Amino acid sequence: MGGVMRRRVGSDGLTAWLFILASLVGFAFFYIIPAIRNVIISFTHWNMLSPARPAGFANYSQMFGDSVFWNALKITFLYVIYNIPLQTVLAIFLAVMMDRFAGSIVIRGLLILPYLLPPVVVGLIWLWMLNPILGIVDVALKNIGLASMPFLGSVSQALPTIAGINIWEYMGFNAILFFAGLQGIPKSLYEAAGLDGASEWTMFWRITLPLLRPVTAFVVITTVIGSFQIFDTIAVTTTGGPVNATRVLVWYIYEQAFQQFKMGYGASMATFLFVLLGIIALVQFRVFRTGDSDLA
Amino acid sequence: MTTATSAGAGRIQQRVSAGKVIAWIVFIAIILVTLFPMWWVIRTAFSGSKDVFQNPSSLLPTGATIQNFQRVLGFMTPDQAIAAGGGSETFNFLVALRNSVIVTALILFGQIFFSSLAGYAFARLRFRGRETLFFIYITGLMVPGVVTLIPNFVLIHALGWLNTFQGLVAPFFLMTPFSVFFLRQFMLGIPIELEEASVLDGARPFTIFWRVILPVSQTALLTLGIVVFFQSWNNFLWPFLVGRNENVRVLTAALAIFQTQTPQGSPDWTGLMTGTALSMIPSILFLLIAGRKVVESLQFSGLK
Numbered sequence: 001m002g003g004v005m006r007r008r009v010g011s012d013g014l015t016a017w018l019f020i021l022a023s024l025v026g027f028a029f030f031y032i033i034p035a036i037r038n039v040i041i042s043f044t045h046w047n048m049l050s051p052a053r054p055a056g057f058a059n060y061s062q063m064f065g066d067s068v069f070w071n072a073l074k075i076t077f078l079y080v081i082y083n084i085p086l087q088t089v090l091a092i093f094l095a096v097m098m099d100r101f102a103g104s105i106v107i108r109g110l111l112i113l114p115y116l117l118p119p120v121v122v123g124l125i126w127l128w129m130l131n132p133i134l135g136i137v138d139v140a141l142k143n144i145g146l147a148s149m150p151f152l153g154s155v156s157q158a159l160p161t162i163a164g165i166n167i168w169e170y171m172g173f174n175a176i177l178f179f180a181g182l183q184g185i186p187k188s189l190y191e192a193a194g195l196d197g198a199s200e201w202t203m204f205w206r207i208t209l210p211l212l213r214p215v216t217a218f219v220v221i222t223t224v225i226g227s228f229q230i231f232d233t234i235a236v237t238t239t240g241g242p243v244n245a246t247r248v249l250v251w252y253i254y255e256q257a258f259q260q261f262k263m264g265y266g267a268s269m270a271t272f273l274f275v276l277l278g279i280i281a282l283v284q285f286r287v288f289r290t291g292d293s294d295l296a
Numbered sequence: 297m298t299t300a301t302s303a304g305a306g307r308i309q310q311r312v313s314a315g316k317v318i319a320w321i322v323f324i325a326i327i328l329v330t331l332f333p334m335w336w337v338i339r340t341a342f343s344g345s346k347d348v349f350q351n352p353s354s355l356l357p358t359g360a361t362i363q364n365f366q367r368v369l370g371f372m373t374p375d376q377a378i379a380a381g382g383g384s385e386t387f388n389f390l391v392a393l394r395n396s397v398i399v400t401a402l403i404l405f406g407q408i409f410f411s412s413l414a415g416y417a418f419a420r421l422r423f424r425g426r427e428t429l430f431f432i433y434i435t436g437l438m439v440p441g442v443v444t445l446i447p448n449f450v451l452i453h454a455l456g457w458l459n460t461f462q463g464l465v466a467p468f469f470l471m472t473p474f475s476v477f478f479l480r481q482f483m484l485g486i487p488i489e490l491e492e493a494s495v496l497d498g499a500r501p502f503t504i505f506w507r508v509i510l511p512v513s514q515t516a517l518l519t520l521g522i523v524v525f526f527q528s529w530n531n532f533l534w535p536f537l538v539g540r541n542e543n544v545r546v547l548t549a550a551l552a553i554f555q556t557q558t559p560q561g562s563p564d565w566t567g568l569m570t571g572t573a574l575s576m577i578p579s580i581l582f583l584l585i586a587g588r589k590v591v592e593s594l595q596f597s598g599l600k
Contacts, residue, residue, distance in 0.1 A: 026469065102323070110327060112590075115594075121548075129336060135352070136336055143353065235536070270443050
């Protein structure tokens with residue numbers, strides 16, 4: 001086979017660069033240059049109306065002294081903690097159910113539906129369902145004799161509620177990913193274990209979960225990184241409130257940059273988040289030992 | 297002996313069944329919880345805007361009406377709309393729908409065409425620095441959107457592209473690292489023999505790309521197309537920042553702005569849910585028409 005190809009061994013030089021040119025322009029202007037420029041902007045005071053003034057580390061020192069920023073960081077971590085474990089457990093449960101009993105395309109289609117809706121739409125749906133007094137959830141709580149809950153309207157419940165809304169939106173999609181992972185586990189393992197008298201529960205812990213690890217790692221790493229950037233749901237439900245209860249990092253960055261026009265301050269927090277996410281990704285790669293596989 | 301075994305098996309069977317029953321109940325409950333909110337949106341959209349306050353728990357529309365749709369779509373005068381219980385603002389669904397279609401179509405075709413050109417070059421063509429450049433593209437996968445948000449906004453502003461379609465699509469039109477990566481991986485797997493005949497005939501790389509590579513990449517292109525469609529259709533933050541003007545305002549931004557316009561104390565819930573219901577239609581239609589392909593595409597690309 002190599003004969004023909006070997007004649008082209010030299011190089012496709014110019015042609016190749018023409019193929020790449022458009023994507024390179026897009027990559028340079030909307031990824032690489034902005035990523036660098038974000039750091040540059042973070043060292044300035046700039047409201048986009050008058051020219052940027054050099055600020056040195058002023059934005060960063062402001063950031064480290066800003067209690068709202070620290071709170072936003074705390075809230076963001078809390079959100080991830082509310083969101084990820086429950087979402088992952090539910091998704092794995094759904095995937096196992098589909099894999100063992102009900103993997104039809106209809107079920108998968110229904111479960112993935114929330115993920116296909118714009119997050120803005122999902123936020124509005126739940127804003128209405130959770131409305132105090134008129135919302136169906138409140139009405140249902142009263143009908144079964146429970147006290148009504150303020151949900152998005154209270155400092156203590158708003159953040160877990162946002163997490164719940166996003167679990168509703170993403171668990172089906174994650175279940176589909178886990179389902180795909182389960183399809184790769186040889187059925188013969190289950191048959192052998194079944195002959196040995198192992199229960200479904202034992203099989204889950206001894207076969208399914210260990211062999212699913214690469215997929216679990218992938219799903220957890222990407223959903224954690226995504227959760228740290230939660231924005232859309234908050235934009236249409238709580239806009240950061242009540243008080244600072246849902247003022248997560250990306251929302252705070254948005255407020256500072258695009259409502260207060262403190263581009264430099266917004267950019268410094270964005271840089272911080274970039275570094276933070278890099279570290280978190282590295283730690284997770286370590287924890288999940290993503291390089292190895294158990295399916296030898 | 298037979299009796300003993302079957303008795304033992306029966307006990308196991310029973311224990312498993314109890315667990316299974318619970319698992320099934322939870323499974324069905326989750327599916328109901330997944331679907332119920334969507335019904336609730338539809339039910340509210342068809343309810344009268346005053347009736348909805350009187351009977352908040354009715355599972356069917358209360359005071360069934362299509363007034364909300366007329367109102368939100370702008371088929372009523374502002375006076376009529378206020379009489380029907382809404383604010384005077386309209387959602388202008390049709391304009392927002394048109395804008396969403398334009399933006400998504402541009403991104404879909406631009407991004408996939410230019411990314412497939414790049415993907416082919418990375419998979420097949422030889423040039424200095426290929427591996428290095430590809431590695432740099434891959435690192436682009438890990439740049440979170442919030443990092444490029446402020447500089448991209450500044451750039452679009454400087455170009456005078458705020459509130460234009462080119463401003464809305466620019467960051468996504470020429471490539472995303474994911475699209476290039478995805479297509480390059482697929483094209484690496486195309487048997488090289490397919491191209492050899494064309495090479496012998498002296499065909500130029502672009503001819504080979506157009507005549508050989510793109511046709512055999514159909515499944516990958518479709519898969520990527522579905523992923524890019526939903527990404528672009530559901531995107532909110534960027535259009536909310538650069539495309540607030542009604543002439544270019546896409547569905548997601550239109551909904552968020554509609555919500556902020558409704559009176560704070562008592563939002564126009566039926567109007568809002570009607571807008572929401574209308575916005576759900578394209579995604580649901582897509583799923584109904586091409587369900588299997590959608591599910592499989594997301595399943596496949598999600599794990600790449």
